[in-house]
Amino acid sequence: MELITLNTKNTTYQIGVEPNGFLLHLYYGARTEGDMSTLLTRYFRGNNGVPYDHKGDGTYSADSLPQEYSCYGSGDYRNHALRMADASGVQGADFRYQSHRFYEGKAEIPGLPSSYGKEGVGSCEIILTDARLQAELTLTYGIFYEEDVITRSVSVKNTGEQALWLDKIMSMSMDFLTGEYQLIHFWGRHFNEMNTEITPVGHELVSIGSRRGVSGHQHNPFVILAQKECGEEYGSCYGISLVYSGNFTIQAEQDQYCQTRIQAGLSDEMFHYPLAAKETFYTPEVLLAYSADGLTRLSQIYHAFIRDHICRGRFQHIRRPILVNNWEATYFDFTGEKLVEIAREAADLGIEMFVLDDGWFGSRGPDDRGLGDWVVNEKKMGGTLDSVVKKIKSLGLQFGIWFEPEMVNEDSDLYRAHPDWALTIPGKPPVLGRTQLVLDFSRKEVRDAIFAQMTAVIDSTQVDYIKVDMNRSICEAYSYGADYQNFGTLCYRYMLGVYEFFERLTKRYPDLLIEGCSSGGARFDAGLMCYTPQIWASDNTDAIERLNIQYGISFGYPVSVIGSHISAVPNHQNGRITEIDTRAAVAMSGNFGYELDLTKLSGEEKDKIRHQIADFTEHWELIHHGLYYRDSSPLEQKEYCAWNYTSPDRTEALLTVITTNTRANSPVSYVRCRGLDRDAMYRCDETGFSYSGNILSSIGIPLPIVPGEYHAFRFHFKKED
Ligand code: GLA
Numbered sequence: 180m181e182l183i184t185l186n187t188k189n190t191t192y193q194i195g196v197e198p199n200g201f202l203l204h205l206y207y208g209a210r211t212e213g214d215m216s217t218l219l220t221r222y223f224r225g226n227n228g229v230p231y232d233h234k235g236d237g238t239y240s241a242d243s244l245p246q247e248y249s250c251y252g253s254g255d256y257r258n259h260a261l262r263m264a265d266a267s268g269v270q271g272a273d274f275r276y277q278s279h280r281f282y283e284g285k286a287e288i289p290g291l292p293s294s295y296g297k298e299g300v301g302s303c304e305i306i307l308t309d310a311r312l313q314a315e316l317t318l319t320y321g322i323f324y325e326e327d328v329i330t331r332s333v334s335v336k337n338t339g340e341q342a343l344w345l346d347k348i349m350s351m352s353m354d355f356l357t358g359e360y361q362l363i364h365f366w367g368r369h370f371n372e373m374n375t376e377i378t379p380v381g382h383e384l385v386s387i388g389s390r391r392g393v394s395g396h397q398h399n400p401f402v403i404l405a406q407k408e409c410g411e412e413y414g415s416c417y418g419i420s421l422v423y424s425g426n427f428t429i430q431a432e433q434d435q436y437c438q439t440r441i442q443a444g445l446s447d448e449m450f451h452y453p454l455a456a457k458e459t460f461y462t463p464e465v466l467l468a469y470s471a472d473g474l475t476r477l478s479q480i481y482h483a484f485i486r487d488h489i490c491r492g493r494f495q496h497i498r499r500p501i502l503v504n505n506w507e508a509t510y511f512d513f514t515g516e517k518l519v520e521i522a523r524e525a526a527d528l529g530i531e532m533f534v535l536d537d538g539w540f541g542s543r544g545p546d547d548r549g550l551g552d553w554v555v556n557e558k559k560m561g562g563t564l565d566s567v568v569k570k571i572k573s574l575g576l577q578f579g580i581w582f583e584p585e586m587v588n589e590d591s592d593l594y595r596a597h598p599d600w601a602l603t604i605p606g607k608p609p610v611l612g613r614t615q616l617v618l619d620f621s622r623k624e625v626r627d628a629i630f631a632q633m634t635a636v637i638d639s640t641q642v643d644y645i646k647v648d649m650n651r652s653i654c655e656a657y658s659y660g661a662d663y664q665n666f667g668t669l670c671y672r673y674m675l676g677v678y679e680f681f682e683r684l685t686k687r688y689p690d691l692l693i694e695g696c697s698s699g700g701a702r703f704d705a706g707l708m709c710y711t712p713q714i715w716a717s718d719n720t721d722a723i724e725r726l727n728i729q730y731g732i733s734f735g736y737p738v739s740v741i742g743s744h745i746s747a748v749p750n751h752q753n754g755r756i757t758e759i760d761t762r763a764a765v766a767m768s769g770n771f772g773y774e775l776d777l778t779k780l781s782g783e784e785k786d787k788i789r790h791q792i793a794d795f796t797e798h799w800e801l802i803h804h805g806l807y808y809r810d811s812s813p814l815e816q817k818e819y820c821a822w823n824y825t826s827p828d829r830t831e832a833l834l835t836v837i838t839t840n841t842r843a844n845s846p847v848s849y850v851r852c853r854g855l856d857r858d859a860m861y862r863c864d865e866t867g868f869s870y871s872g873n874i875l876s877s878i879g880i881p882l883p884i885v886p887g888e889y890h891a892f893r894f895h896f897k898k899e900d
Contacts, residue, residue: 180216183279185303185320187327190469192320194247194305195219199232200275202247202305202318204354207329208415209471218356219244228254230273243436245354248307248318248333250274251347257434258384260352260442263335264344265312274307274316285321288332290675292709293422293464294488299324313339314454321464328484329467333444336459345452349444350421350462358415360439362431363403363474365731367396370719370752372700373731375814380404380431380439388428388446392617392653392670393697394704400427401704401735403477404441411809412473418481419443420735422489423463424706425674426450449656451667466705474734475853479806482737486804489705490712490740492685494692498799499713499770500577500644501529501792506536507720507746508776511544515561519570524777526574528785529792532644533571534579534772539564541591547614550586551593553632568640579644579692580636584629585677586615586650593628599659600625602669612651620676621669622660630683637688647681647711649697674706681710694742694770703732713742713770720746720774722757722765723889726820726837727813729768733822739803743769745791747776757889759784763791764835764891767802768822771795798895801826801833808853810834810879818848819882825854829872830898832861841888851879852896861896869899 181196182205193205193215206215221238228242230253241254249255251262252271264270281303285296303320315338321330331351337343360380364387365373378385387402389395400421409416419441421427426446433439443465454460466484470477486495503525505518522533540556543549555564568578587594587601594601594616601616603609609616619625637645656669684693695702695711699718707714717728725743732741745762749755766772773788780788795802805824811817818841823834834852855861855872862869863880870880875896882892 182214182216183303183305185322185329186210187322187324187329189327189471190329192329196276199230200307201230201241201244201253202276202307204245204247207353207417207467208469228256230254243434243438245356245438246352248316248352257440258430258432258442259347260349260444261316261335262345262347262447263312263314264346266341266343268344270346272309272312272314274309274314277306277308279303279305285330286319288461288464290678291422291461291463292678292706293332294321294323294328294330294466294484295491296321296323296326296488308338312343313337313341314343323484323488326484326488327468327480328488330464331467332464333462334459335454337454337456340456342456343454345454345460346450347447348460348462349442350465351419351444351467352440352442355439357437358439359407360404360431361407363405363734364429365399365401365734367399367700367728369396369698369701370717371724371728372396372703372717373399373728375731375734377814379407380433382433384430384432386428386430389426390446390448392425392656392673393649393702394424394427394706395652396698396701399703399731399735400429400443402429402443403474403734404431404439405474410473411475414473416470416474416477418466418468418477418735420466420481420705421463422466422705422709423674424677424702424704426670445671449666449670451665452671453665453668463706475808478734478809481735482807485705485708486737486739489708491709492712493690494712496804498796498803499692500531501795502532502534502579502644502772503530503777504534504536504646504744504772504774507751507774511538511546513538514559515567518567520778521776522571522574522576524780525773526576528777528788530576530773532577532579534581534644534646536581536646537583537648539580548588548590550583550588550615551591551618551629553582553629553636555636564636565640577643578640579646580640580642581646581648582633583648583650584633584680585618585620587618588615602653602655602657604655604657607655610654615651617651617653619658619660619673620680621658621672622676626676626680630680634687637691642691644692644694646694646696646715649702652701678706678710681707685710696742700728703736708736708740713740715742716769719752720744721750721753721755722762722837723755723839724753725765726839729765730809730813730820730822733807733809737803738768738807738824739770741769742772743767744772744774746774758891759787761837761889761891763787764837764893767791767795767798768835771799798833801831805833806854810851810853816840818842818845819850821850823852823854825852829854829856829859832896834894834896836882836892836894838882838885838888838890841886845884847884848882849879850882851876852894855896856898860899862899864895864897865893870896
């Protein structure tokens with residue numbers, strides 16, 4: 180058997196090419212030498228799933244061998260990765276290996292965002308063909324050696340003259356010969372994203388995904404397949420992060436021989452894609468990582484990778500401006516004068532940017548009208564936008580503004596002029612979300628019209644930042660455009676349109692900071708992060724609920740992509756009252772900002788804000804670029820929630836603790852601070868004591884007992900000489 184071996188610094192991935200042209204998945208895990216086909220067995224499997232060229236050999240079963248990319252029709256009856264049909268709709272494929280090659284660097288995926296890298300990055304491409312379908316399948320692997328990440332994507336080309344049909348095409352599929360696994364995944368809803376759930380993978384399909392046209396609040400397209408015993412600091416685990424923001428599916432199950440298969444890629448629901456002669460279809464990319472040392476290491480691989488090989492542009496590595504956003508301060512009830520008042524306070528406090536949220540355009544406010552008309556409402560603003568922006572900028576602030584380009588209200592000039600630009604189904608009243616419809620971004624003319632409106636505003640007012648929102652899901656997958664009428668193509672084409680739109684924006688404005696948003700975290704994925712180096716993680720700004728959301732996010736995404744603000748109390752979403760220090764400690768674990776009416780604060784609160792801004796500015800490098808450690812789990816229902824950042828050279832660490840459950844005469848909580856040099860001593864700014872790195876890492880420090888809940892503690896440790 181010919182072997183194709185991909186090595187990163189600490190991992191090995193091996194594929195075997197059978198003499199019959201089948202590709203077998205031999206191994207993915209800790210770096211290993213040798214031929215892993217020795218793990219394969221050929222037992223009699225009831226003479227089932229035998230490819231024709233093995234006729235008579237009952238020990239060769241495609242249904243039990245570990246497949247690298249299983250196709251429907253090959254004799255593998257398990258959950259397959261590819262299902263294709265010929266022009267007359269006859270499903271069944273038989274792809275066989277033709278060739279493979281390694282090359283330096285990493286190719287882009289046409290129309291789709293993907294990871295990038297230059298030095299030390301290589302790729303491998305395996306080509307298979309199907310003689311009946313006249314199609315060519317390419318499996319592409321990116322090998323990030325230092326980063327310990329392997330990427331996968333797939334393309335299929337129709338090399339014949341007849342149209343073909345794609346009914347399922349996963350970005351990756353992987354088989355494990357042995358082991359008991361559980362799937363760690365992240366579910367949620369609006370205001371309550373990224374809850375961590377652990378589901379054992381047994382003999383039924385564990386399946387998460389989205390059929391909403393966006394990746395969604397309900398399931399995040401990042402999962403971990405972990406060995407049963409895996410914890411933060413020990414055990415084997417695999418991460419799968421999909422670089423895609425639309426309909427997806429991730430599925431895992433054990434087969435009849437207790438082998439585990441996991442797959443990730445485009446959802447095959449609402450997918451029925453005609454592949455014209457000579458056309459090539461590209462799947463989104465997945466980012467795979469493996470840790471032999473538990474979940475912390477796996478998360479740190481993703482943190483560094485998303486920061487360095489997914490995010491891009493001027494703001495990739497620099498501190499983003501500390502902002503104040505007027506949404507929770509005013510909602511729609513503002514005037515230009517009110518905005519300037521808030522901005523004046525902001526400038527006085529040391530805030531660096533003012534962001535004007537929803538409500539500044541067309542007939543907007545309330546939220547059942549105006550989307551689609553990106554023309555300044557000068558009556559409301561009391562003059563041109565430019566005049567207001569000039570006043571704000573003269574205070575020394577930068578200026579940002581909100582858009583929701585993919586949406587339209589029926590009550591808008593755009594909809595009245597172009598009702599066919601919205602996704603609706605002829606003869607069926609459309610389903611509404613926040614009284615709005617989705618614009619057909621699969622159509623270039625629609626994107627062009629919105630792009631022209633947006634750029635007119637951005638250009639005329641010299642905007643420094645935009646928040647790009649997307650506040651409803653797609654329900655009517657029907658296009659009135661000339662090309663894409665089909666429900667089976669629309670959601671994919673829509674995403675290609677959205678990505679093309681972001682590509683254009685980022686190319687035209689390389690210095691513009693773009694924050695993604697989708698009713699908070701409904702499009703919080705590595706796909707969007709290729710364009711927006713930060714994403715508003717949730718519309719829930721309550722510090723305590725955010726602990727759980729930001730905990731979930733930390734498994735697959737770095738702190739530097741999270742948008743996180745201090746808002747007013749009682750909190751607008753749940754009515755909870757927390758101290759401003761607690762709100763600050765949580766909001767600083769992200770791109771720090773404020774979202775409240777600064778003109779209504781007390782003198783004491785203003786002093787605290789000045790202090791917070793200085794504090795964040797001092798520590799942001801450690802927070803954004805340090806190694807992130809979870810020091811507690813909400814799943815364990817401890818008395819506190821804690822996490823720390825440790826500088827890569829281990830000379831410094833910042834530990835944050837929030838008490839979440841107060842009890843009288845309670846046992847002492849010892850909170851660990853991880854990642855330190857165990858042989859060194861560290862001095863703590865707050866307690867004034869010196870601690871050994873070993874004790875901080877293994878036992879921790881005792882928390883003072885403070886009455887009341889939701890108290891924040893911060894401990895900054897510096898290595899002693
Ligand atoms: C969404 C966003 C909020 C805010 C509102 C404005 O809900 O997530 O942050 O921008 O829209 O309508």
